[in-house]
Amino acid sequence: MAITADYSATHSVQPPAATTEDYTHYRIVKARYPARFFGTLFAALIIAVTLQSILTNPKWGWNVFAEWFFSAPVLAGLARTLLLTLLATILGFALGTALALARVSKSPLLSGLSWAYIWLLRSIPLIVLLLILNNLGYLYATVRIGVPYTDILFAEYPTISILSPFAAALIGLSLNQAAFSSEIIRGGILSVDQGQLEAAAALGLSRRRQAFRIVLPQAMRTILPTGFNEIIGLAKGTSIVYVLALPELFYTVQVIYRRNLEVIPLLMVATVWYLIILTVLSVAQHYIERHFSKGALRNPPAPIFRKLFRRLFGAPILARPQSVPVSSLQNAAAVKTSDRSIPLASWRAPGSVKIQGVSKSFGQLKVLDDIRLDIKAGSVTAILGPSGSGKSTLLRTINHLERVDDGFITVDNELVGYRKSGRTLYELKEKDILKRRADIGMVFQSFNLFPHLTVLENIIEAPVSLGQLTRPEAISLARELLARVGLGDKINAYPRQLSGGQQQRVAIARALALRPKVLLFDEPTSALDPELVGEVLDVIKELARSGTTLIIVTHEIGFAREVADTVIFMDGGRVIETGAPEQILNRPRNARTSEFLAKVL
Template sequence: MSATDLHAPAAPPRPDLGSLRVIPIRHRARAIGTAVAAVLLAGILYSLLANPRWGWPIFAQWFLSEPVLVGLGRTLLLTALGAFFGFTLGTVLALARVSSSPLLAGLAWGFIWLFRSIPLIVLLLILNNLGYLYATVSLGVPFTGFTFFSYNTTQLMTPFLAAVLGLTLNLGAFSAEVIRGGILSVDQGQHEAAAALGLPKGHQARRIVLPQAMRSIVPTAFNEIIGLAKGTSMVYVLALPELFYTVQIIYRRNLEVIPLLMVATVWYLIILSVLSVIQYHIERHYARGALRTLPPNAFRVIFARLGLVSLTPPPKSADAAPLPSPILRAQQHGSDWAGSLPQGGTVEIRGVTKSYGDLTVLKDIDLVIPAGSVTAIIGPSGSGKSTLLRSINHLERVDRGYIAIDGELIGYRRDGDALHELPEKDILTRRADVGMVFQNFNLFPHLTVLDNITEAPISVRGLPRAEAEQLALDLLARVGLSDKAGAYPRQLSGGQQQRVAIARTLALKPKVLLFDEPTSALDPELVGEVLDVIKELASSGITLIIVTHEIGFAREVADRIVFMEQGRVVETGSPAQVLNDPQNRRTADFIAKVL
């Protein structure tokens, strides 16, 4: 150490930054705007309360009066019945509009076109005068004169029934388009994933499609319900004493028009406010899985401010033993898949051709994939690899040829020289033996990881829930994700989502497992964890067919490699033969570019 160093001045002590006070920036424009808004609000309130012509004493006299409350009750009843029957009808119409039946779709479109065109007030008057057009309403056998029962139309069509029916038809037409828009907003991959798991059509709509569509449906649907609540005032033309008509009767007698109109206005504001709170919580319910953090429960926030509950979750007990890591649990559980999966099936592809219009994407494909083998399909983009894979489990219907698993046709039954497509129910049953893992995961975002895996075993295989959940936990342990059972897909990384997708497919215990570019949607750092799971599956005895661009992975895992080009199988063979000594010039050119 030099003399200069000995006499150098000591460095000044660093200030304690932790004690500094943080002063947020001041937004002058925001402050001015707030002040202006406060002045305007004060002026409005002063005008309402200080002007005696508003007649607030008369308002107070009639606000909770018996006639007004009876009219309010009828308004609420009409709103509830109209909303229930209207949205039920709208759901049926929406499903008919997206149906593959041209007749159903056309009839639904015609109904919607007609009742969206007719003004509500006109529709109510037509229904109320239906007896003029039809003296009786009867049910019987058409064109025979045989009648089960018959009623006088005028006696049957009371003003209340006419009001309910008119509101239902009107709302049904508008809500059908709202619901159809929600259904169309659900990603096509969700439909394909549900179909690939063998879930019945009705189950797909109820558990997979509609819950996701609700995020798009709910805001517009509540607009329609609020419009319905206000639209009930139209039934005054039927002399039905709902809220607005009751108020009209009162102010025609006492001539206090403004105070009575304010009675109706305030009640409509209350109805709107209640519906808005209900809408908020329904939206919050269907946001599960779509948002990483749900918005707060409004009621819980209010109760917390009153000191009745706490917003913070209770701390975990210090005595609770920490869970072992996912990898450790997977090792403890064991990674031998052979005991939990069925023996693989033989896949026979004969003369398969598939076209989209004038574009032929598969041209006379002939392949036999042995049971328990691992086949990697490689080739340039657009060569038909994914289409072939999707044809194996009948997500794509081929134009010619057939595909069979262990001699059983997928999607068809043979009758002589013809193949007849099976009903959807039978296709779904057979499809459950051909699992598929998609490149974009296609997990159901509104279901937890556990529910994603148990959905198909319960619905398709008929497993009891407890047994299905135990199977799901077992599979999650095998892929190293035991601690993610209660998470939603959005809360997982891409690699974790793909491992859950593999576990979901394996829960059905398929004979054949299809992988469509299982790592193409993943960051490079996440590819390894998915490939490790597939490597373990390769020794399980299940038949694996993998479309991949991971040539090194295909070399390591596959028993056979299939190279495709322009919809044709150009070359097949062992990894050593195809990758090291290709017999076809096009194969050699492709391998030279990717290795």
Template sequence: MHASTEIESLALPPAARTAKGDYARYRIVPARYPARAAGTVLAGILIVAIFNSVLGNPRWGWHVFAAWFLAEPVLQGLGRTLLLTALGGFLGFALGTVIALGRVSRSPLLAGSAWAFIWLFRSIPLIVLLLILNNLGYLYETVWLGVPFTDITFFSAPTTQLISPLLAAVLGLTLNQAAFSAETIRGGILSVDQGQLEAAAALGLPRRRQAFRIVLPQAMRSILPAAFNEIIALAKGTSMVYVLAMPELFYTIQVIYRRNLEVIPLLMVATVWYLIILTVLSAIQVHIERYYSRGALRNPRASWVASLMSRYASRFRPGSRRPGFAPADTATPSPVANRWACDRRAGGEVAIHGISKSYGQLKVLDNVSLTVRGGSVTVILGQSGSGKSTLLRTINHLERVDDGFIDIDGELIGYRQEGEILYELKEKEVLRRRADVGMVFQNFNLFPHLSVLENIIEAPLAVQGIARPDAEQLARELLARVGLAGKADAYPRQLSGGQQQRVAIARALALRPKVLLFDEPTSALDPELVNEVLDVIKELAQSGTTLIIVTHEIGFAREVADTIVFMEHGRILEAGTPAKVLNAPEHPRTREFLSKVL
């Protein structure tokens, strides 16, 4: 090695040997790309040729273009085009949203009716639909509003007087747009992860709030690109209303060039105005997409509009943060100090009476019975597929059981008891009762488009009707207790896995549940992050809340559990204290399992 170094040193010129590693005096020659340079030159020549052809050819009639571009008839036609685009787009997407929600409804009749609407109005060409609506008077002499199959009438008018060309155009564009936008919106809804729906349901959020607060805002990222394509197509598609002799932009241009025979210059007037409309819509699309991408990126780039607003606002709020800024985590959970001692709550007693659950021919739970004392900590062990997570999900009614019952403090889950009769609860009532049973998922299932603070206050605001200032104060207290006081304004994607799971715990606790379920809370975490989550659960075990935990962390189970349950093939094989089950298991399958994991 010494010899090779000496040889390399002799091979270098004296100046290089004395200044080894000093490259400041060297001249850098950039790499050359002949093909790239040739392509650039060719593109420049083509651009110059096109501009020369368009601007240098007198037959384009640019003086005629200039004379008519801002003419009053053209601007009036442009105004009608913009009006039709706005009305058709707004009403079409509003109706399309309703149709899309109908398509994903659990009612077969409602879903079928929505599908029939989409099938019909996607099949009819727009120009045919416009002509049918404009001539609707031939089919129905009057349009009336009243009670069907009775003589009760609230409003009645002749069809030919009521449906003007403008109304026919708006109706036609709306129905056509609704059919296409409904499928775009449905695709966006289906793109939202199922875990988001389960998290919203576990928090007891009403179905309407789930749709408009959780699902649709996330679906917008998938909906927007296709939706703006449709709006741009709608802006151009308004030219179809020329069949109704309605003087929108294209029809007005036709009338003018039929009079002065300047066809090309007038068509260029329409073309340039359509280009302007498209450019404005594209700029709006970029800004709206950035808005709905909140939380999708760790460090999102702010749009120029947001940057200007931020700079202007910073003059009045010197301490305001930049968009996407996540403050440092100023606290970490302590394994010693009990943050929950000052907030003890009465845990609920969970009684499981002979429940069974099957998915087709697969029996996941088989006549399971178990009683969990109020305020205790129960850990459920077992290999994957033994039914642990399914049992957990039946306790808060995310899964409906086929047989048996579950009650918390004597109140049946999913039913209302009147004497010896049980009435199955509607989903609205089930959602309300879920506030007593919090759940922390193994994949966190935080709402990515909401900040940490908004994730925590969502359920208290919607389910319990707590005032926003009180909900925010509660959320900040919970974040401090899980060691995340500085993360209130961050988005979930800006946090580590352990931090996200601690936020999920704080979110579940915000409803002050009687029972808190943990579905393998550390399985999605790196080994280094496991302890910070387990430390929070250990402290929480002293709070008085009933904890039921599915986990593979045997050491943690031994330390924190009052009762350990071992499951296999949907049945409870053994249950008892940690000392009994872990140190002296009675069932041979329990001994076999522990021998592999200990």
């Protein structure tokens, strides 16, 4: 029996429409907040009393303040303070960055030397360090430039002529700043998710590129607040160099008030200049933090001055539009996703993968046990199995993100992670492994997109930095890849502004941009909406035809049945069964395979 309804007759039983009351002429009384009102009144009273006391008390000596505020000696002292702050900040944070990278280095000697420097410099009071440097000529009368431990000498200078009070102050402030800033930078580096490092390594980016393009820009969000506190402290801390008789701002003010005995007005001169320095640094901090927070928020706040103008004049200031490479992207949104026109001639030949007796353990847990597989070039291989069976670990060993304990893996008969010389294998250095990873693309289950880069920048980063494509060529390829996965209009969005499924499709486009011989997928459809799965399946099927070997870890049996040429079933770190999809999924030979399929089908 079917349940039907005749909606054509419903008008006859509708109740009469209620009369709508006009509220446009009503008076509106806003909600009252007595606590907020009295709090505001109390704050205004405090401000008024403070200002009245400061402005009306003649002992503050505002006429003397005005006389000396822009005087030549004060401005000269201010210039030295600013110069010391600027140079010590640059040198201190440059050395601090090097120390932080040394601290996280795998070299125990380098890491230990960095730790010892930080321990020593943080232990010595700054005033003691400055006095030691100022008297360094007592310990070392001359500075010699030559070849150590020989009689070869290029130049020789008296230490006292080189190490002026300004130089001693600059070196002391920089060395002290480096010790503290290095720990701030190291904390920022450690705050970056490990997946970001893996994604950068999987793309073949050099260690230097990983550090300065991927890790440090993200670490800056953690570094900046504490780092600017250090810079502000440094600006005020320059006053301690008075012990060297260096006429910076505070020392200059001291000299003047000792002559005219106007202590408070001259101290206010120094105070107001320090307030101005602090304000400028605070504004700079706001904009620098905003720059490095790109991609952190879906809707980033407007710049502080835009908010100010909006409140003062009641009109929004137009935001500067996002930069769009118009010459190469103007038709990106117009490209139909059905037009799958990636230039196939530019793709590399597919690569075969051979896995020979690979084993891997994490502590006492053996996650891979004597894996042996032969994956043909241009084939699509789906790896099935329960969670914890070693599927993802096996995938990560293929591109050497996980180093195997035993066995070897080759891609197109080239060893992954080793160089063969005669009958000897030499383990490759990290920089050489990174170069070979360009042949093996990977799409991570958790996407691992770089959140501080736009969609376009995520895709072009690796091909440009590895020298595979020029920037215009990479942008053109990125446009076609994004059009293929249905995201041509998201080219300037940040990952956080995309849904999970959209992020996954960007991750696929990013991996394809390297035009790899082998492409690894870890659960490629796990984050996709059901209606988008078919589109990604079409992309993967065409990739199989166009020259890329695909190895896919998945839990979706239907996905494996439709896409794969070969299905592998794993359990307990072993390959239990392998064969064609028809045979494995419909007539499995192994009882464990049958048991698993009975639960998931």
